[in-house]
Amino acid sequence: MAKIRLEHVYKKYGGKVTAVKDFNLETEDGEFVVFVGPSGCGKTTTLRMIAGLEDITEGKLFIGDRLVNDVPPKDRDIAMVFQNYALYPHMNVYENMAFGLRLRRVPKDEIDRRVKEAARIIKIDHLLQRKPRELSGGQRQRVAMGRAIVREPKVFLFDEPLSNLDAKLRVEMRAEISKLQRRLGVTTVYVTHDQVEAMTLGQRIVVMKDGEVLQVDSPLNLYDFPETKFVAGFIGSPSMNFIRSRVQTEGGSAYFVGEGFKVKANGTLGASLMPYNGKEVWMGIRPEHIGLKGWTSIPESDNVVKGRVEIVEPLGADTEVHVEVGGHMLTAKVDGHAMVLPSDTVELLVDTSKLHAFEVD
Ligand code: ADP
Ligand code: MG
Numbered sequence: 001m002a003k004i005r006l007e008h009v010y011k012k013y014g015g016k017v018t019a020v021k022d023f024n025l026e027t028e029d030g031e032f033v034v035f036v037g038p039s040g041c042g043k044t045t046t047l048r049m050i051a052g053l054e055d056i057t058e059g060k061l062f063i064g065d066r067l068v069n070d071v072p073p074k075d076r077d078i079a080m081v082f083q084n085y086a087l088y089p090h091m092n093v094y095e096n097m098a099f100g101l102r103l104r105r106v107p108k109d110e111i112d113r114r115v116k117e118a119a120r121i122i123k124i125d126h127l128l129q130r131k132p133r134e135l136s137g138g139q140r141q142r143v144a145m146g147r148a149i150v151r152e153p154k155v156f157l158f159d160e161p162l163s164n165l166d167a168k169l170r171v172e173m174r175a176e177i178s179k180l181q182r183r184l185g186v187t188t189v190y191v192t193h194d195q196v197e198a199m200t201l202g203q204r205i206v207v208m209k210d211g212e213v214l215q216v217d218s219p220l221n222l223y224d225f226p227e228t229k230f231v232a233g234f235i236g237s238p239s240m241n242f243i244r245s246r247v248q249t250e251g252g253s254a255y256f257v258g259e260g261f262k263v264k265a266n267g268t269l270g271a272s273l274m275p276y277n278g279k280e281v282w283m284g285i286r287p288e289h290i291g292l293k294g295w296t297s298i299p300e301s302d303n304v305v306k307g308r309v310e311i312v313e314p315l316g317a318d319t320e321v322h323v324e325v326g327g328h329m330l331t332a333k334v335d336g337h338a339m340v341l342p343s344d345t346v347e348l349l350v351d352t353s354k355l356h357a358f359e360v361d
Pocket of ligand 1: 017018037038039040041043046
């Protein structure tokens with residue numbers, strides 16, 4: 001096991017494109033860290049620098065206590081699983097898993113021990129004699145992981161390993177990867193553009209945008225305390241609503257005010273808004289923190305937003321209601337049994353303890 005540490009790491013391609021800017025991170029030993037962000041934000045580039053497949057333009061990379069900037073990939077004691085896990089088609093599963101160890105001249109009985117143990121851990125013992133074409137997508141993905149496990153590396157790197165699987169399998173494999181990582185306790189960096197995958201897998205999540213790290217935090221802290229509007233909108237599903245509003249202070253309290261609403265900001269949020277009196281800000285509220293009057297346990301007091309229902313999407317337990325409020329669309333996740341129809345005029349109650357505020361750009 002090993003910690004990974006990146007200090008002020010930059011990647012510039014051809015002296016022009018800055019793919020990664022001032023990346024700083026220190027993992028714990030055995031930690032599961034996820035890099036998440038939209039396509040093109042620099043996740044793969046950062047992972048490839050950790051793997052040694054890409055030079056570091058500037059900054060320092062440590063694996064354990066060793067500075068590895070100039071250490072070739074094969075000497076970094078890492079194993080990587082890609083989205084396109086190319087298995088050798090003419091080799092069976094056993095041979096696919098053993099191949100890397102043979103190249104490293106690991107003794108034959110040691111190879112046999114490691115392959116069989118890995119196969120048992122990832123439950124493919126019964127598939128060892130099959131060729132890749134005789135396997136399902138999920139089984140192939142397991143073999144790709146098996147190849148990484150037999151290496152007994154200090155670090156696992158995953159680059160969107162589940163992207164090619166269908167939705168149901170992806171959820172299953174996600175749980176498998178999580179269990180496996182906890183069992184092996186190997187420091188892991190996992191790249192995905194899917195915030196749900198990030199939230200369910202990561203002990204800590206690094207949110208990236210345009211080559212920069214915006215926030216590094218636990219899943220719940222990202223959800224509860226996003227530091228920027230981007231992180232607030234990226235983490236959580238459906239996305240947080242942002243409603244342009246004006247701050248109005250009255251008798252020691254701050255309110256978000258706009259067409260059809262005047263919502264009181266509680267406690268520390270309220271206090272932080274006092275200097276913004278008269279200024280425009282984004283009021284942020286997640287769909288799950290808005291209820292429909294008459295169908296919610298959120299009490300009514302300085303927290304009503306009035307609007308007109310545009311779309312109603314019943315999902316069973318909840319219903320997603322899209323409401324037009326003063327020219328903006330707002331999504332509310334309300335009780336699945338609430339009686340609500342398109343073109344109804346409704347009163348929504350927001351949970352004022354769950355409000356956020358962001359500066360307008
Ligand atoms: P992600 O994995 O988050 O989708 P990447 O790390 O692949 O993003 O890419 C980050 C940025 O670097 C993108 O703008 C991409 O176009 C650019 N990039 C990636 N690889 C190269 C390369 N070999 N040469 C030039 N630019 C590259
Ligand atoms: Mg990528």
